Amino acid sequence: MFDKHPTGHESGTLTKHVCMEQPPGFTRKLHSEFATKDLGSLNYFLGLEASPTPDGLFISQLKYARDILTRAQLLNSKPIYTPMVVSQHLIVDGSPFSDPSLYRSLVGALQYLTITHPDIAHAVNSVSQFLHAPIVDHFLAIKRILRYVKGTLHFGLTFRPSTVPSALVAYLDADWASCPDTHRSTSGYSIYLGNNLVSWSAKKQPTVSRSSCESEYRALAMTAAELLWLTHLLHDLKVPIPQQPLLLCDNKSAIFLSSNPVSHKHVELDYHFLRELVVAGNFAPSMCPPTSKLLTSSPKVFLNLSLNFSNPSFTFIPIRRSTYRGVLRILSLPLRFTICIIFDP
Template identity: 60%
Template sequence: MEQPPCFIDSDFPHHVCRLKRALYGLKQAPRAWFQRLSTFLISLDFVCSKSDPSLFVYNKDNNLIYLLVYVDHVIVIGNNETLINTFTSCLNTEFKLKDLGPLSYFLGIEVLHSSAGFFLSQTKYAYDILARADHLDSKPVATPLSSTDYFSTPGTPFHDPTLYQSLVGALQYFTITRPDLSYAVNQASQFLHNPTTSHFQLVKRILRYVKGTLSYGLTFSSPTNTTLVGYSYADWARCIETRRSTYGYSVYLGGNLVSWSAKKQPTMSRSSCESEYRALANTAVEIVWLSNLLKELHALPATKPTLLCDNKSAFFLSQNPVAHKRAKHIDIDCHFIRELISDGGLQKKYVQTKLQVADTFTKSLPRPLFEHFRNLLRVEPPPIRLKGGNRG
């Protein structure tokens, strides 16, 4: 820690202070706090997850407690209310806590409970974004981007790059509960350093879509099964300037969307088969990670994970162990999907393009198709809960 301004020792101006206690606001404080908390939890027989270091799991005599940490915010979930109360009391003796009761609001995410499950949204957060951009009175649109909208480099530089960066950064966090915005926000994020006026106009369109779907969010219901299913898709050479492909995936657990992504591939693909094959490999990595996480949560489904793809060439390439000439240049790390399939750790199936949910993460779609996939992603308005009154 450097010597504070105006308190520098004239005899030893280049000496530093020795840190004896982590002070709030210092770079070392979060690490010191997490070390202190994790040491205490481990002493209570919690196990730190290898898949997610912020997750701690307690499992003893069929009693489960999940504890999720974000800096000094903690979520505690379990199947034994008495044990949870005992644990929180023990935690309160070690640290000064403020119990906020049942989970309803966490880091800008609103949680609405119902008999069927729960609903996640960021309505207040979205309202703040619109207020910051002065778009509370804007006219709503049906899709984030039209099928003809495209982010390109040429154009007049935007006069306020900080505003552009601030809005796009806020929208990135908003996609936590709004996967329908993933592709549009991903496109806008590629021009944070040199935004143009046309880029800002497209961001304003995204905000107009947010205005019309302000209360939308993710619906999670009690699953009838716990099958892990992943959809993988890539749009070959989508970027006109770099000719790199855009790929996306969506992973469902028991019919509930739990993971998704929309990204541009870092390398150029020579064929649609190659771009789809690379997308399959990335989706398989996510499925393997989720499987490991579910195993640590003691909730791993008995059935094998399923990977769905609509490209028959990539489907064949992932199953055929023979090296083809057109696949020689593909990175070795992409071929591990063959081992997963041959070892029985992953099963792969063909899906029709019209049912390929991940398509919405690779391009701008017409309104009917966009709304169809949005429903499949389970992005919906909040559930209506009516309370009847007493009649006199």
């Protein structure tokens, strides 16, 4: 799109045109004045590989993942099907690892790999908490993640355009007091635009929660903040939201706490912005029926994650099946949220 009219701003009128897309002849003009090389369509950028598909775009980090395995001398290792042992929680005490620099280097590389591998987000978050003084068990946990990566080298994210409006759906969970050393909980969420995974996180909570309800409530607040930011971003990009975004939680008490006007002193005030959103009408708490299609996906986002991609029961993160919904029209109605409760089958 080429804007033929001068664009104005608060200080006056611009004398130049604004080009939203490359105008005809721009590349030829650039070549005549500078020593440039046209690399063609995007296929590799900062470790990300973009591969066009018949119906969209596939993004992966195949070469980058292989480089990590080569650095760790695990390129020929036997792959495994889970990035971590769910029942195992890493602790501070133990035999010091002999090469802390290697440990930090591998953790940093794995953090970058989560751009296209959200399935290792929680496992990488766990090992990244011990960068200051890693022990042997921590490095063994990294080797397990890398062996899992070996078996999922070709995984990535697929984006497909569509003419159907998309809804925002957020899944969240919390692992109460999961850290043996600090007894802090871990929050995790994943947010979809239609079938397309657009945001995810796995992070230890900053304070100790006195109950599972409180830890889930903090996870609700963190997810709501991200969901609000995404709605504002989509509005700026003129991407419509056809229905109320869903914020899905599996803790009934946390849902009630979000709309309960009674004060709870042991929960920090800054987390009660969620309650203010409910009171203001931005959220509409409701029960999600057990027969909903969304219940076919596990709400255990990254916390109790034991993904086996050959197992049909694990369909929560459709790495190669996600769909990006295109820009259609702007909704004039204000966005609202619906909080639902998911019951595990």
